[in-house]
Structure formats: structure tokens, C-alpha cells
Amino acid sequence: MTTETHDHGVDRDEVDIFDPRLSRFEIVREGARRDGVEIVHYEDPFPVPGTKAERRMVRTVAACFWITGIAATAFLVIYIWWPWDYDLGSNKGKLYTPLLGLTLGIACLAVGFGILMWGKRLMPHEISVQDRHDGNSGQTERKLTGESIVYMADEIGFKRRKSLGLIALLGLTPIGIVAVAPLLGGLIKSPTKDRILFRTGWDPAANGGRLVRLTREDGTPIRPEDVSVGGQMTVFPDIPGGATNEHADSPTLLIHLRGEDAAKTSADAKPVNQGSQWGNYVAYSKICTHAGCPASLYEQQSNRLLCPCHQSQFLITDNARPIFGPATRSLPQLPITVDEDGYFVATSDYKVAVGPAFWERP
Amino acid sequence: MKRRKVDVAAIPGNFAGGLDDRFRGSTPLRRIINKVFPDHWSFLLGEIALFSFIMLLLTGVFLTLFYTPSLNTVTYDGSYAPLRGVHMSEAYASSLNLSFDVRGGLVIRQMHHWSALLFLAAIVVHMCRIFFTGAFRKPRELNWIIGLTMFWLAFLSGFTGYSLPDDALSGTGLRIASAIMLSIPVIGSWVTTGLFDGEFPGTVIMTRFYITHVLLIPAALLTLITVHLTLVFTQKHTQWRAPGRTEHNVVGERFIPRYIIKQSGFMMAVFGVIALMGGLFQINPIWLFGPYEAFTVSAASQPDWYVMFLDGSTRLFPAWEIRFDLFGWGDGYTIPPLFWPTVVLPGILTVAPMVYPFIEARLTRDYRRHNLLQRPRDVPARTSLGAMSIMFWLVLTLSGGNDVLADKFHVSLNAMTWAGRIGLLILPPLAYYVTYRICLGLQQHDREVLAHGVETGIIRRLPDGRFVEVHQPLAPIDEHGHGSLEYAGWVVPKKMNRVGALGPAIKGFFFPIEKPVEAPVSPGHPPVSPRPEREEITK
Numbered sequence: 001m002t003t004e005t006h007d008h009g010v011d012r013d014e015v016d017i018f019d020p021r022l023s024r025f026e027i028v029r030e031g032a033r034r035d036g037v038e039i040v041h042y043e044d045p046f047p048v049p050g051t052k053a054e055r056r057m058v059r060t061v062a063a064c065f066w067i068t069g070i071a072a073t074a075f076l077v078i079y080i081w082w083p084w085d086y087d088l089g090s091n092k093g094k095l096y097t098p099l100l101g102l103t104l105g106i107a108c109l110a111v112g113f114g115i116l117m118w119g120k121r122l123m124p125h126e127i128s129v130q131d132r133h134d135g136n137s138g139q140t141e142r143k144l145t146g147e148s149i150v151y152m153a154d155e156i157g158f159k160r161r162k163s164l165g166l167i168a169l170l171g172l173t174p175i176g177i178v179a180v181a182p183l184l185g186g187l188i189k190s191p192t193k194d195r196i197l198f199r200t201g202w203d204p205a206a207n208g209g210r211l212v213r214l215t216r217e218d219g220t221p222i223r224p225e226d227v228s229v230g231g232q233m234t235v236f237p238d239i240p241g242g243a244t245n246e247h248a249d250s251p252t253l254l255i256h257l258r259g260e261d262a263a264k265t266s267a268d269a270k271p272v273n274q275g276s277q278w279g280n281y282v283a284y285s286k287i288c289t290h291a292g293c294p295a296s297l298y299e300q301q302s303n304r305l306l307c308p309c310h311q312s313q314f315l316i317t318d319n320a321r322p323i324f325g326p327a328t329r330s331l332p333q334l335p336i337t338v339d340e341d342g343y344f345v346a347t348s349d350y351k352v353a354v355g356p357a358f359w360e361r362p
Numbered sequence: 363m364k365r366r367k368v369d370v371a372a373i374p375g376n377f378a379g380g381l382d383d384r385f386r387g388s389t390p391l392r393r394i395i396n397k398v399f400p401d402h403w404s405f406l407l408g409e410i411a412l413f414s415f416i417m418l419l420l421t422g423v424f425l426t427l428f429y430t431p432s433l434n435t436v437t438y439d440g441s442y443a444p445l446r447g448v449h450m451s452e453a454y455a456s457s458l459n460l461s462f463d464v465r466g467g468l469v470i471r472q473m474h475h476w477s478a479l480l481f482l483a484a485i486v487v488h489m490c491r492i493f494f495t496g497a498f499r500k501p502r503e504l505n506w507i508i509g510l511t512m513f514w515l516a517f518l519s520g521f522t523g524y525s526l527p528d529d530a531l532s533g534t535g536l537r538i539a540s541a542i543m544l545s546i547p548v549i550g551s552w553v554t555t556g557l558f559d560g561e562f563p564g565t566v567i568m569t570r571f572y573i574t575h576v577l578l579i580p581a582a583l584l585t586l587i588t589v590h591l592t593l594v595f596t597q598k599h600t601q602w603r604a605p606g607r608t609e610h611n612v613v614g615e616r617f618i619p620r621y622i623i624k625q626s627g628f629m630m631a632v633f634g635v636i637a638l639m640g641g642l643f644q645i646n647p648i649w650l651f652g653p654y655e656a657f658t659v660s661a662a663s664q665p666d667w668y669v670m671f672l673d674g675s676t677r678l679f680p681a682w683e684i685r686f687d688l689f690g691w692g693d694g695y696t697i698p699p700l701f702w703p704t705v706v707l708p709g710i711l712t713v714a715p716m717v718y719p720f721i722e723a724r725l726t727r728d729y730r731r732h733n734l735l736q737r738p739r740d741v742p743a744r745t746s747l748g749a750m751s752i753m754f755w756l757v758l759t760l761s762g763g764n765d766v767l768a769d770k771f772h773v774s775l776n777a778m779t780w781a782g783r784i785g786l787l788i789l790p791p792l793a794y795y796v797t798y799r800i801c802l803g804l805q806q807h808d809r810e811v812l813a814h815g816v817e818t819g820i821i822r823r824l825p826d827g828r829f830v831e832v833h834q835p836l837a838p839i840d841e842h843g844h845g846s847l848e849y850a851g852w853v854v855p856k857k858m859n860r861v862g863a864l865g866p867a868i869k870g871f872f873f874p875i876e877k878p879v880e881a882p883v884s885p886g887h888p889p890v891s892p893r894p895e896r897e898e899i900t901k
Contacts, residue, residue, distance in 0.1 A: 035396040086441040086462040100469045101641005109634030115627030130398035130612045191551035196561050251657035291541040294659045308661045310677045328683035356541035358551045362693035
């Protein structure tokens with residue numbers, strides 16, 4: 001075993017590195033010493049070359065690189081020749097992605113383990129100790145640098161010409177703001193203009209003053225008999241793009257209540273919701289007042305509407321009041337009636353803002 | 363003219379000489395080669411994050427070539443038959459195309475997603491290592507703060523990337539994000555309309571998220587990673603306590619070649635794991651979710667794991683809304699309940715850990731520099747605080763999936779919410795208490811072994827009939843039979859094998875490949891101190 005041990009920090013003579021008798025390792029060690037590093041332990045794991053153990057380790061490392069080569073080749077072959085077009089059902093194409101991942105993964109893992117074993121098992125083990133040059137720079141250095149910095153201010157002359165400094169500052173502040181202004185200004189979009197946070201696609205004003213019909217996703221209008229008792233349907237305003245994300249605040253849930261529930265709903269209606277019900281039909285905003293998810297899980301028996309995102313629950317028969325979960329506000333009710341053609345229409349927009357609450361919302 | 367013979371062997375030397383003539387690089391290069399790095403498995407956790415980030419850059423560049431950040435409506439006509447003819451955004455259509463109609467696109471997309479999950483996970487585990495071992499103490503507070511900043515950048519990067527495909531799941535997440543922004547007092551509605559260019563979802567959000575995701579955040583992360591690693595390099599890595607290791611040295615291996623070789627091997631192994639996961643484990647199958655529509659959502663909508671704690675906090679927070687009138691302006695004002703669990707809580711979770719190193723230094727009056735790590739058991743208060751935070755996070759994360767838990771275990775959903783609310787208040791302090799007791803117990807056991815020695819498993823019967831276990835002292839003992847060793851802040855051997863009771867392992871599967879070096883103790887003879895001579899029983 002070639003274990004080299006040295007006392008660290010002991011005074012030593014400078015080594016003449018041009019001395020031809022020095023081995024390369026001795027020069028390396030001298031270089032390390034000059035960098036404050038002492039190699040205190042250096043040991044070849046296989047001091048006798050060609051032992052069984054060494055050959056075994058070499059074979060293992062070589063196997064890793066063999067596996068890499070085979071797996072990487074397999075990756076390329078699969079990548080090029082394996083049928084990869086997507087087709088429904090179970091077919092060979094379904095294996096394309098797993099096979100690519102498998103071969104690439106094996107290739108990377110094998111090369112990784114090969115390198116690791118080479119470094120950890122075949123190379124000499126070593127323990128080196130390096131001094132930490134820890135701590136601050138020292139009083140002298142601090143003083144020199146500190147004074148140099150303070151002197152800069154003297155040189156520029158802030159103290160001597162105070163008013164000039166002030167005026168320069170006054171001039172520079174706006175230019176600093178100029179650098180930010182275009183970015184911020186470009187992004188600003190007033191939320192109060194056109195009251196966009198309070199209006200939805202149901203507003204007759206945007207429909208040329210005509211009342212907006214309730215439609216299905218495909219744009220067909222809805223008659224009362226289209227919704228069975230206890231049933232519900234998601235409806236959209238009958239305007240261009242009414243069922244698209246352009247009107248993400250407009251989806252509404254039209255519910256056909258059972259007779260006794262409808263009577264109760266009508267009797268319990270808040271002032272703002274009075275007259276919004278048409279017969280046994282009610283329409284509530286589908287956008288949860290908590291975080292804006294569609295509150296879409298309607299439980300027919302208990303007349304509860306559950307929002308699947310954060311589990312707020314709304315009681316439909318009591319103004320869609322929140323009865324559990326983090327929501328604080330009732331779902332807004334859309335006032336509906338039936339027009340002369342027998343289709344549902346909204347008599348006006350929602351009377352309060354739909355969706356999650358915000359600062360300016362009363 | 364006679365042709366000069368080229369001395370091939372001298373070329374590298376001459377080339378290097380020429381470089382040094384110009385750049386004077388010999389000394390700095392040798393300093394880097396000779397730089398010593400301490401070695402411990404727990405120092406590699408941050409590396410996993412670094413390597414996942416590299417993988418994210420590699421796979422991400424590929425994805426940018428095929429993704430279109432646009433919310434324009436198109437009709438899908440790609441290979442995935444179930445969605446053919448469906449109207450969807452170009453963003454979603456291009457995400458489908460790069461999954462189905464780009465050769466090898468799906469494996470790259472899945473590798474990208476898995477790398478992102480691994481990136482965040484490695485960051486979190488790495489931060490836990492830093493916290494529990496006290497590696498954030500002076501002089502490394504700044505690097506701790508940079509690390510935390512990178513965690514939140516990675517979080518944002520993950521969220522923006524998750525939103526880009528514009529599928530039903532991520533669109534719902536984006537809508538919740540818009541509601542979160544809306545909930546900020548005073549500026550909330552301005553921030554939201556500014557970001558979305560009007561009402562949610564508008565038409566520009568994908569373009570803005572795209573540039574944020576592929577340029578702004580990666581550039582910021584790259585810069586901070588560079589600073590982070592430079593600081594580790596110049597301040598030198600911390601090390602565990604062990605013989606010969608002090609506050610003023612670094613004990614380990616030199617940077618090049620050993621450390622670099624291990625790092626590159628480890629990097630390839632991390633890449634390999636990501637590739638395996640990307641190929642074999644499906645992640646975010648956006649084609650099953652369908653395009654985002656404001657009116658569709660499915661139950662069990664869960665975000666990626668690192669967002670789930672915020673989802674949980676949102677679910678658990680009670681319906682507390684503040685409404686008030688401000689000098690009769692406007693129609694009154696609102697602070698929505700969403701504001702507290704999704705804006706205030708992350709704010710606290712950002713600021714509290716950033717100032718923690720300074721608070722701890724103040725409370726313990728410890729303003730010295732520290733380069734040696736602490737075992738978690740030796741600092742019970744900090745360790746318990748960490749365990750308490752992890753418990754807090756765990757309750758929130760589980761609550762983020764409480765609808766799934768309620769469904770799978772047939773529990774009432776409302777009961778799950780209440781269990782989360784109560785658990786969030788009770789379990790973290792309990793975790794603090796239990797961890798504190800465990801730390802003290804471990805400390806005590808270390809001292810006990812140092813004083814009395816290692817349990818040997820050998821039972822001795824005393825003349826008076828009592829049974830005692832023979833202990834192997836770790837050092838010479840005094841007249842009371844107590845060891846004189848001080849606790850050194852490092853592992854105390856507690857098993858006989860650890861003090862050399864067994865010979866070295868013999869290598870070889872069927873036959874030993876080499877005769878083992880002479881075992882330190884001969885087999886059959888228990889490696890314990892000779893017992894005192896047995897007294898004659900006279901009675």
C-alpha cells in the first residue's frame with residue numbers, strides 16, 4: 001500500500017520542482033501544497049496490478065459502457081424504424097414512447113454508473129485537506145478600500161457642490177421612471193372602464209338592447225320542456241362567441257326545481273333575487289364566487305351545488321347561499337323569463353358581479 | 363526547402379504554453395484543479411436540482427420548436443381521433459400535435475414535466491438539508507436567501523409551464539390564479555386586468571406566460587444558479603464533523619478529476635432516471651382532459667404536487683370575508699377570503715425563512731462564522747421547528763387532495779375539511795413536541811454509549827442471580843467503569859460491527875475472488891474486553 005501521510009502545517013523546505021529525481025506525483029503534491037492543499041492520504045485500491053479483483057472491477061466498468069452502447073443503438077433503431085404514428089386501440093405504436101424512455105434511460109444510467117465506478121473504484125482514493133481562508137479581509141484592507149470608496153464621493157465633489165448633486169438627482173429620477181413607464185403603461189388596462197368586472201354576456205345593452213336568449217353550447221335556444229324536473233343544464237348567452245372562453249364569466253346553470261322546492265325558493269328570495277325565477281325554473285351563475293371554478297356538481301336530492309375545486313357548497317333553494325367551504329357569497333341569480341316564441345331569455349344582466357370577489361366589489 | 367518534422371508529442375505542451383503566454387492561466391487553473399470538496403451523500407441533493415434544470419433546458423428547447431402560444435380558436439384535425447373536429451385554442455392543439463404528431467415528442471414532453479417535478483422536489487429536499495444541518499448560518503445567509511428565491515422562481519416557472527398547454531385542468535388552475543390576483547386589496551383588479559389584458563382569459567395570456575416561462579424565469583434562474591454556485595465555490599462547502607475536520611479546513615477530494623468525475627456520473631444517472639420516468643410513467647395526459655372551457659371541470663382536479671399545499675390552504679380557510687365602507691367612497695370594499703391562504707400565506711412562507719438565519723443568530727447570540735454542520739439532534743429547537751413546518755405543509759398538501767381521499771376512503775368531504783382545519787392547528791405543535799423529545803432521546807443515547815460503551819448482546823449472570831448485558835467501552839474507562847470520551851458532534855458507533863467486530867466483507871458471488879486481508883479479530887472469540895475472573899461461589 002502506498003499510503004502517504006504527512007503532518008499538515010509543518011514547516012517544510014521549498015521543493016525544487018525542476019529536480020529530475022522527483023516523480024510526477026511529487027510535483028503534483030508540491031503544486032497542491034502551494035495552493036494550501038495537503039494530500040494526506042493517497043491509496044491505490046489495487047496496489048498490485050492485474051489482480052483478480054482489479055480485473056473484475058475493470059470488467060464491470062467495461063460492461064457499463066457496453067450496455068450504454070447497446071441501449072443507445074437500440075434507441076436510435078427504435079427512433080427511426082419503430083412505427084410511431086398514433087392510432088387508437090392497442091398496437092405497436094403505443095410502445096414507441098415507453099421504448100424510447102427505456103432505452104435512453106438505460107443508456108444514461110449505464111454511462112452514469114460506469115463513470116461513477118471508474119472514479120470511485122478504479123482511481124486511487126485520496127483525502128486532501130485545504131485551509132479555509134475564512135473571515136474578513138482584515139482591518140488594513142478594509143481601511144484602504146473604504147477610504148478609496150469614500151474618496152470617490154470627494155472627487156466627484158458632492159460635498160462641495162451640494163446643489164449640483166441635488167439637481168442631478170432631480171434630473172435622474174424622471175429618467176429612471178422613464179425606463180419603467182413604457183412597460184407598466186403598456187400593461188395597464190383599466191378594470192373600471194366599461195365596468196368589465198360587473199358585466200357579462202347577458203347584458204342586453206351589448207346585444208342591441210334585445211334580451212339575450214339562453215342557449216345550449218351549440219347555440220340552440222331552450223324551451224322550458226327541454227329541462228326535466230330536477231334536471232339542470234349549462235346555458236350560454238345567445239351572442240356571438242357566447243359559449244366560448246371569450247365570455248368566461250357567462251356560463252349559467254339552469255335548474256328545473258321540483259314544485260315544493262320552487263315554492264320555497266320563491267318565498268325565500270332575497271330582495272335582489274325577487275322576480276328572477278320563472279315558474280319552477282331558476283338560473284344561477286356557474287362561476288364559483290370563491291375562486292372562479294365552475295360550480296357544477298348538482299345534487300338533486302338536497303338541492304346543493306358543489307364546486308369541485310375547493311368544495312364550496314351552495315344551497316340552491318336559499319338564494320344559492322354558501323353553506324360549507326371557503327366561499328362567502330351567494331351565486332348571483334340570472335333573472336329569466338320566456339319570450340313570445342317560448343324560449344328562455346334573461347330579463348337583464350346579473351344584478352351583482354359574478355365570479356370571485358375583489359377589492360372594489362361592494 | 364527542407365520540411366521541418368512535426369513533433370506530435372510536443373503539440374499539446376506547445377499549445378498550452380501558447381495559451382499561458384496570452385492568458386496567464388496556469389496558476390488559477392491549478393488552484394481549481396486542487397480545490398478540495400468535502401464529500402457526503404446529502405451534499406448531492408442540490409446537484410439533483412441542478413441536473414434536472416439542465417434537463418429542463420435541453421427538453422424545453424425542443425418543445426419551443428413545436429408549441430404555439432396562442433389562444434386563437436382552431437379546429438383540431440391531428441392524429442388523436444377522439445378530439446378531431448373539436449374547437450380548441452392553438453396552444454392546446456399544438457401541445458396535442460407535439461405529443462402525437464412529432465416523432466418522439468411525447469417522450470420529450472413527459473421528460474420535461476418529470477424534470478420539473480424532480481427539480482422542485484430536489485430543491486425542497488436540498489433546502490431541508492440546509493436547514494436541518496444549520497448550513498444557512500453565517501457566512502452563508504445570502505446563499506440561503508438566493509436559494510429560497512430560486513425555489514419561488516422554480517415554482518412560478520412550473521406554474522407558467524403547466525398552464526401553457528391550455529387544457530381543461532391547467533385552464534382551471536389559471537382561472538384560480540386570476541381569482542387569487544383579484545383578491546389582492548387595492549390593486550388586485552388592476553393587476554389582473556393588466557396581466558390578462560382585460561377580463562380572464564383574454565387573448566394574450568399565453569404569449570405572456572410563454573415569454574415568462576421560456577426566457578424571463580430561466581434567465582433569472584441561470585443568473586442566480588451562477589451566483590449560488592460561485593458563492594459555494596468561494597466560501598467553500600460546509601462539512602460534517604469528523605476527526606481532522608475543523609472550522610478552518612476542508613477535508614475531502616480535489617475538484618478535478620475525482621469530484622468532477624463523480625458529478626458527471628451522477629448527472630448521467632439523474633438524466634437516466636428522468637428518461638425512464640418520461641418514457642414509462644405517463645404524466646399530464648392533456649388529451650384526456652380536453653381543451654379548457656370556462657364551464658367544464660372534473661372532480662379530483664389536483665395541481666402538480668408543489669402547488670397542492672396552496673390548494674389545501676385555500677380549501678381549509680374558513681369563509682371569512684372582510685367588507686367595509688371607506689369614508690363613503692365607492693360602494694364599499696372587500697377583502698376576499700382567498701387573499702389570506704393564497705397571498706398572505708405564501709408571503710409569510712417566503713419572508714419567514716429568509717429572515718430565519720438572522721433571528722436564530724439573534725436568539726442564540728451566535729454571531730460567529732460556522733463551517734461545520736450540526737447534527738439535527740444536537741439542535742432540537744431548530745429541528746423541531748423544521749418538523750413542525752413539514753407537518754404544516756403535509757396537512758395542507760393532503761388537504762389539497764381531500765376530495766380524492768374522501769372518495770377513496772368513503773369519508774364525508776366536509777369531515778375531511780374539518781379534519782384538515784383542526785389538524786392544521788394541532789398536528790404541527792405535536793410534531794414539534796415529539797421531534798424535540800426524539801432529539802433529546804438520541805442525544806442522551808449518544809452520551810450513554812460514550813459513557814458505558816456499545817451493547818454487545820452478551821448477557822452475563824452475576825453471582826447474586828442478576829443478569830446484565832456486557833458493554834464494550836469505546837475508550838479506556840475510569841474506576842467507575844465510565845468512558846472518558848466527549849461527544850464530538852458526529853456519529854457514535856452503536857453496533858459492534860461498527861467497531862470492527864466482524865471481519866471485512868469477502869467479495870465474490872460464489873467464491874471469494876481474493877483471500878481477505880487478515881481479519882482484525884479471530885472469529886469465534888467475542889471482541890469484548892476480557893471479563894473479570896469469576897469468583898468462586900463458596901456458599
